[in-house]
Amino acid sequence: MGIEPKSMKVRVLFTSIFVFMALGSISQNLVPNYSFENIIQCPQNCNQFINYVSDWTGQGQNYGLFYFTAQCPGDTGAGSGATSLSGNVPYNYFYGFQYAHTGVSYAGICSFTSGGDTTYPYGSTKYANNRDYLEAPLLSSLNSGIKYYVVFFVNLQNASDYACSDMGAYFSNTYVPLNNSSLGQELPYNPQVANNPKKQELIDTLNWMKISGSFIAKGGEKYIVIGNFKNDSSSSIRYIDYSGQSGSAYYYVDDVIVSPDSAFVDSLATVSVQSINTPKEVMSVFPNPSNGKFAVEITNYELGIKNTVEVYNMLGQSIYKKQINSNTTEIDISNEPKGIYLYRVTNNEGEAIGSGKLVVQ
Numbered sequence: 001m002g003i004e005p006k007s008m009k010v011r012v013l014f015t016s017i018f019v020f021m022a023l024g025s026i027s028q029n030l031v032p033n034y035s036f037e038n039i040i041q042c043p044q045n046c047n048q049f050i051n052y053v054s055d056w057t058g059q060g061q062n063y064g065l066f067y068f069t070a071q072c073p074g075d076t077g078a079g080s081g082a083t084s085l086s087g088n089v090p091y092n093y094f095y096g097f098q099y100a101h102t103g104v105s106y107a108g109i110c111s112f113t114s115g116g117d118t119t120y121p122y123g124s125t126k127y128a129n130n131r132d133y134l135e136a137p138l139l140s141s142l143n144s145g146i147k148y149y150v151v152f153f154v155n156l157q158n159a160s161d162y163a164c165s166d167m168g169a170y171f172s173n174t175y176v177p178l179n180n181s182s183l184g185q186e187l188p189y190n191p192q193v194a195n196n197p198k199k200q201e202l203i204d205t206l207n208w209m210k211i212s213g214s215f216i217a218k219g220g221e222k223y224i225v226i227g228n229f230k231n232d233s234s235s236s237i238r239y240i241d242y243s244g245q246s247g248s249a250y251y252y253v254d255d256v257i258v259s260p261d262s263a264f265v266d267s268l269a270t271v272s273v274q275s276i277n278t279p280k281e282v283m284s285v286f287p288n289p290s291n292g293k294f295a296v297e298i299t300n301y302e303l304g305i306k307n308t309v310e311v312y313n314m315l316g317q318s319i320y321k322k323q324i325n326s327n328t329t330e331i332d333i334s335n336e337p338k339g340i341y342l343y344r345v346t347n348n349e350g351e352a353i354g355s356g357k358l359v360v361q
Contacts, residue, residue, distance in 0.1 A: 029268060030138045030148075030258040031224060036105040042072035043087035049107065056107070059178035059227075060132030064110030064250060068092050071104055095159045097312060097342070098252055099355070101208045106254035107134055108157070111228035112164040112237055113248035131186045133227035134253060135176060142171065144219025149265040150193040152226060152256040153208040156240075156249070163203040164249035165236040166228045167211055168194030169256075171221035191229050197236035206342060206357055208254065210269065214262075226253060283345055285331075289359035292334030296345065298327050306348040311341050311358065336360060 038054035046066040050057050058065045070089035086092045090099045093108070100106050109132035142148060150169050168191030170176075178184065193213035195202060202209055228235060237249065259265050283298045296309055307324035311333055320333050324345070333341065337360070344355040 028139070028259060028261075028264075030140060030142075031256045032136060032139055034256045035100070035103045035254060036067070036069070036107050037071075037103045039067075039069060039071060039105070043067050043069065046087040046093045046108070048087060053105075053107070056134060056136045057178065058107075058109070058132065058134045059184040060110060064108065064113070064132040064248065065134075066093065066108040067105070068096075068108060068252070069105035070100075093157065093159075093250075095317070096157045098155055098157070099344075101153045101155075101254040103254075106252045108250065108252050109134060109227060110248045110250050111167060112162055112232065112235060114162065129186050129231045131184060131227055133176075133178060133184075133187065133225050134256075135178060135223060135225045136256075137175075137223055138171075138221070138258065141173075142217035142219065142221040143260075144217060146217050146260050147214050148217055148258055148260050149212070149214045149262045150258050151210060151212045151265055151269045153210055153254050153269075154202060155208050155252040155254075156203060156205045157252060158205050160205070160250045161240060161247050162249040163201065163238045163240050164228055165195060165197035165200065165202040165238075166230045166234075167202060167226070167251065168192075168229055169211075170225045170229060171215075171217070172223045172225065173220040175223055176225050186231050187225065187227070187229055189225075189229055191225075194229075201236070201238065202251070203238065203240065206340075212265075212269070224256070224258065226256065283354045285343065285354075285356065285358070289361045292332065292336060292360045294331040294333075294358060296324060296329045296331060298324065298345075307345060309343060309345045311343045313339075313341055331358070333358070333360065 032055040033053065036053055036056070040052055040054055043052050046068065049065045049067040052067045066087060068087050068089050089104055089106070090097050111131065113127045113130050152169065154167055156163055170187070170189045170191040172189070176187065192215040193211070195211045200209065255269065257265050257268050283296060285294050285296055288294060298307060309322055309324055309329065309331060310318055311320035311331065313319055313336070319336060319341070320331065322329065322331065331343070339360060341358040341360065342355070343358055
């Protein structure tokens with residue numbers, strides 16, 4: 001057997017290193033601060049975003065582009081049923097109530113606003129076609145001919161008077177100039193990935209809604225922009241009338257994921273706030289729907305653990321709170337009007353055991 005030339009060994013070594021790096025980097029989310037957890041400074045009001053959250057910028061500052069987080073000490077003006085302009089989580093912005101999809105932070109944008117106009121298609125006011133957008137540089141440019149998978153999550157804010165089911169992600173080779181000081185018009189681009197309004201209406205105020213898709217990169221795409229890229233007359237707008245005060249379709253945005261590895265995207269996208277902390281207790285609520293009386297059953301319950309159940313109405317107002325001292329506890333909200341309510345059960349360490357909706361008939 002002959003001796004392998006040194007040059008061949010070097011080539012094999014570099015080839016192995018390249019393959020290893022390629023395999024290691026493919027399973028990576030290309031979006032920095034994808035869950036909006038890295039902050040620059042604490043927001044004092046909800047109408048603060050730019051220079052408050054790392055890596056992201058946007059359009060609509062001082063109007064609808066907001067940063068919400070539970071990382072900052074104290075209550076920034078929001079409590080149960082608060083109406084103040086707060087950047088807190090879960091309570092915020094005119095009865096807004098939502099936990100993050102993962103972590104404790106998320107962004108907020110307006111995808112449509114009527115400006116108080118009651119005529120459709122709302123094209124006769126100074127607010128026509130006003131849009132908010134989120135923008136971030138990717139960790140690396142996209143490669144030509146490679147398929148990339150995109151996922152992000154949205155949730156309609158409780159007090160939104162409207163829903164707008166058009167939301168997409170646009171990828172650009174260069175930074176997209178935005179009006180980051182006030183209101184701005186819709187951007188004239190076609191997003192590579194967008195929600196299909198005919199298949200999914202973005203009307204859920206309780207659960208995070210998944211927007212996903214894939215596309216073949218042309219190469220060099222370096223920036224991601226999220227928002228509604230249609231004008232008012234082309235947008236899928238529905239009047240919700242939650243007796244809110246926003247006059248708009250306002251959405252929370254969380255967990256923006258971009259990768260050429262579909263399995264990695266799926267695994268990262270399935271993580272939720274309920275699965276980050278996995279307590280040993282397992283719970284169920286029944287019957288549901290009911291006349292207002294429900295039973296909370298917790299298996300593996302240990303005596304002395306102070307679990308708590310709290311119920312909220314659709315405005316995010318706390319209407320019922322009770323300490324759980326056994327494996328089965330009754331919730332009684334039969335004096336409340338018929339409708340949908342939210343519940344959340346936590347243990348004595350503040351970890352979420354479960355959450356969901358209650359239907360009173």
